[in-house]
Amino acid sequence: MGIFSRFTDIINSNINSLLDKAEDPEKMVRLIIQEMEDTLVEVRSSSAKTLADKKELARQIARYQKDAEQWQEKAELALSKGREDLARAALVERGKAADSAAALEDELAHVDEHIAKLQDEITQLQEKLADAKARQKAIIMREKTASSRLKVKRNVDSNKIDDALSRFDRYERKIDDLEAQVEAHDLGSKSLSDEIAELENDENIDNELEALKAKLNSKEEK
Incomplete structure (x- = not known):
């Protein structure tokens, strides 16, 4: 599930709760911004952990690749010494190391893809958050103005005045x-x-x- 899917679920849940409780829009706007900020912090933390995992994968791949090179050298040495049996065993170990490195490289490719999408979503969320903050004051002013107008209209249209x-x-x-x-x-x-x-x-x-x-x-x- 992407961060926007989780974020949307959180916001919809809180908006419905606010509407059920007849909360004022000013609180709702502040809550939405707070949820966006909390989500951004959470996602950045997750992104940092993923980057750390990527570095660890890269180190493991490098180790397996080095092991494969060393087993290749051992196979060549054993063969040069007439020990074909040892050379064969060394090649088997080299194959295991190479397979492990290849498997981790596939995993690393998926991690890179995930990180790229995550960075894109973080950028979108940052833009949405900046837009929400820019519009927050205007939204609150509109709500207060509309509420004031509604009170006036209710008084003007009220039978009490007549x-x-x-x-x-x-x-x-x-x-x-x-x-x-x-x-x-x-x-x-x-x-x-x-x-x-x-x-x-x-x-x-x-x-x-x-x-x-x-x-x-x-x-x-x-």
Whole structure:
């Protein structure tokens, strides 16, 4: 199983858990990034161990190859000394060493292939992690903005506001009725100040009338 398969399983499991618990997206984003970082550390550790195993394989191959060369030399020496039986035995041992080296070389080829894929996946994960961190702040800001808008929309669309406005309308109508009642009382009664003001107004009119009469009499005499 590749690291992305395991990583996807981990993330999906945590996302489903968060959704079931109605956790906020900000926590979910932080958890996803944390899982990516933990996975990256784990994979790098695994990669380092694989590289160490590769070096050990290479040393074993070198030893078997050296053994094969030495058995070849021994076979040649035995043959030169007329010991064909020893030469034959040495060649058998050389074959065993060569077969062991070849088997380990095949294993090493698989290890190299695995390491190459692992390095590619690590690079992809690093890119995804960098992208997630770059987008983390924007995602959190979008979530907070959307949540705020949702609260506003719920309040605007809520019947509570309509009810409150209706109560305001009723209060205004009551105040209008009270003011109308006060004005009605004012129409039917006069205060002392109002009566005195009327007397002063009548006196002024009388004075203006006498002045007008005097002016007309003066014209007739002329």
